[in-house]
Amino acid sequence: MPTTLPVPIEFSLPDGWRSAPPDEVGAPGVAFIALHEHPDDGFTANITVDGDFRPDGATLADMAEESVERLRRAAAESVTVTSRRELGSEASPGLAQRLTLSAVGGGVRRDLVQSHVYLAVLDQEDPHRRAVIRLILTSTTAQEDGVLGDFQEFLRTVSLDTGTEA
Template identity: 40%
Template structure:
């Protein structure tokens, strides 16, 4: 399991349970949760990953990289929606992907919601952390799971090294 370069605090929506990413074949997530009791056969997955970015590429370019990574792992990926959110100090992009994938020999129509969040180091603006929050579910589950992901995202807060809540400007 990887570790986030900045700690975050959050509250999982009801029905979601933390799991060890490596037990699900995921090696790049710092955190992962599943919703086993979701309607349908697909088990929705929520994950958090992130790292320092020392390059000067835009958050939109990083979002494009994320789409390309999804394309490398699926049969077909379509960018359905993308919005810039956040502030100058803590920019973020929300994007929704339509994914066709074959998992264990079965074809799936999936939706993947991603929030890519940038936190700039105020002491050295060339350094920033990009954290990616991702939820993946079957297309027919997205009405419910998408709302739960929004509720989850509303609870996410960076935590300062001393354990206090921090604003993006002090991260």
């Protein structure tokens, strides 16, 4: 069953991407998934969005490392963090990381790349209460150059949905 996000967001998908029901495409636990229109040798690049409230003291770097460990425990044969950097400001913190991994899916071993972006949304009245939104691009190594710009375009459109029109 797809999850809901801890805070509402809005965004636009770039051309060449379409949303899909998470449960129907094997992505349980995410609130949103978009698929690229051109698979690479049977693998479809995808963008997923999930999130949760994090009342604990974990930093965004801690959360990024938790994601790495989840991948290592899952089907990934190897996972390597190739970059990690902080984004945003103290009032609107974020973190980006890039991973390379080898995984077997459907009986086929694939070399994949993931770009993770973590966005923290702090409660104005209680800064220790925060929601974290995680946006992930997964592609084959061969697809990365062709879809990374799309992911960056997608990220530029992500904002909190305040329920008011501009």
